[in-house]
Amino acid sequence: MKSASNTLPEIPPNDVTAGIDWARDDHAVCIVDARGREVARALVEHTAAGLRDLITFLRRHGAGEVAIERPDGPVIDTLLGAELTVVVISPNQVKNLRGRYGSAGNKDDRFDAFVLADTLRTDRARLRRLEPDTAETVALRRACRARKDLVTHRVALGNQLRAHLRNVFPGAVGLFADIDSGISLAFLTRFTTQDQADWLTPKRLGEWLARTGYPGRTSPEVLHTRLRAAPRGVTGPDADTQANITKALVAVLATLVEQIKTLTAQIGRQLQDHADQHIFTSLPRSGTVRAARLLAEIGDCRAKFPTPDSLACLAGVAPSTRQSGKLRAVGFRWACDKQLRDAVTDFAGDSRHANPWAADLYDRAIARGHDHPHAVRVLARAWLYVIWHCWQDHTAYDQARHHALQRVLAEAGNPPHRQAA
Template identity: 70%
Template sequence: MQSAPVLPPEPVNAVTGGIDWARDDHAVSVVDAAGHQVRRFTVEHSDAGLRSLLTQLTRAGVGEVAIERPDGPVVAVLLAAGLTIVVISPNQLKNLRGRYGSAGNKDDRFDAFVLADTLRTDRARLRPLIPDAAATVTLRQTCRTRKDLVKHRIGLTNQLRAHLAIVFPGAVGLFADLDSPISLAFLDRFDCQDRADWLTVKRLSAWLRSVGYCGRADPAVLHARLRAAPRGLGGDQGGANAQITHALLEALRVLRTQITALEAQISEQLALHPDAPIFTSLPRSGTVRAARLLTEIGDCRARFPTPESLACLAGVAPSTRQSGKIRAVTFRWGADKQLRDAVTDFAADSRRANPWAAHLCDTAIARGHDHPHTVRILARAWLFVIWHCWQDGVPYDPTRHRALQALLTLPEAARAA
């Protein structure tokens, strides 16, 4: 197991740097060992500006830089130059401003100084950034882009559903999913109430055969659903609204095509990743879910020296606050939301394939926890298992999962209790 990376007791050349990232330019501050700002400048967000940034940091003797984000062109340039990067989140920076005054005003140059001085004073708490491998970063970007497109697809489907509820209600509940290929094909051919009125059971059956419908629902049942639904708009008004329907259908098709292309890319990239067997071995992880877990956890083992540190960053460990006799255990708001989403998505579905996970869920529900809390409890338990597999570099093996095997040895009545 790798030990967590730490900063040396004293900064390189007794100076530290801070960079306040912005879209067009970046404010930079250099602080000496006494906490005095010895240099302050601004560089443009351009190739020439980033080269100037490196030149001026080198002249000032800066070997360590604090910044608010762990990625991007600025971080890439600094890492390539061999500088040590320390990430201080925007939420932390907001609270740190109070050290230097009560106004709390946002100023880029002042924030750069706060970052540099915090790197000087709080070295024991801060950890240097160790970037993930290029394969992990690329896979992470692909997974996040797919997730964003899925979100857009869901929003567009809801927009189409709301539109059809007014102009053509019969098409809304006709098939299981409004954005499924068969549903989109139906709306392409029968985009308004007038065209749907032409359908009989025989004609609908013939059209379904022509498009290769799987036949899960009988054509007579589908036709009955169309007839039972409220009538939509007809005539010129129905035809005009059909143009809106086709516009939404085309946008949905583009999204579905690009999501499918990204899923193929995720599958290919995951197959080539050395950590893939660890995450694909988890129950009901699949391809996309395994890829998300892998990329959000990363491949730097030193980043999470304990399973507790991973659970806290994922936001599935509760936050305890205590003052005097008052003790409150609450939801952990400060977390990596991408990591939390990936872990809870996996945990929520794992109970369908793993008796241990199902037992933990049933127990939590019996104690009165709601569904989100139950999923976080299960996700925290899974992270302890995943962390050990990840640190040891071995796939998940149910036969070596002691809690699962202990549960399986119990009588059926004891498991249900």
């Protein structure tokens, strides 16, 4: 399948281009003519009325193309809804482009709006119009990113609770596998202090675990031994004071865990209803959340990535090459979509445990002296070539049609049908 062209016409509509420097409360707008002269400037508020004024201002001056630094949000929705062409120029590019117009390098919203508009005028050949994803993909992306943020908060709060318990109730820290597991939170809700834990015997602990529905295989006797072997915590009146902190942290952590479960279920439903779900759920060890993140961050607009290299570069898994004279340096690509890179490397790093081709690529990268993160990026780049072709052709990943995988299996002496099973 060939992607539709998203290149810009040689000459902008009415020979004018516009730039918008996005901000939280208001937005600076600038319009330049074919000679790069500023013909109009405005400052619009970030309100419904302000966004309507923005469209009126652009139409009054004949601007049909707008350059802006971010690809989403109410401003973008308003511009696309008015059928204007939107071109995204990243903040890093704008920072470097300021040097064209002076050496000071100062940040000024009105000046940045001019830089955006003039760059859209002069660099049209290398710029591409924004091709928005469908509403379903945008909604899935927001849900996945919200869940990721909540998971980050859960990990941080779990570490905070663990550090607090090491000072006041060490026995509860290593009692169960995870501090944020259901049984661990239930235990800390019922037994918040060392004094309350001292009441427990193996029999009483076993009865409590049975009432709670503890699914683990560790016997009450082993758990009680762990509890007694740990250093003793704070007791007496001070323990009751510290228990209030424990209760507060446990309550917030329990809420986070529950909301993550709710969002995960929602993401599963959204993924199931998405037209591209079969592509990403077919990948090894993708599961539900990983598949949803890959789909959401790559998107469903095929024109956005005309080649697999363009996808790999935006994901930050293709190296950045710098060459000057005889000096050539290949290094880490800092400028990238970090959400996309995180989704791709998370998938790639785990895929090696289920796919012999992925494991072989990773092992060979390690043998060449790369560390784990670098080896995962090498593997992620290779996976993106496979994913890109499946994505462009709207087909699920099929191990039998993955020739590189079949070669690895043949070299290892494993029949392909056994791997597929």
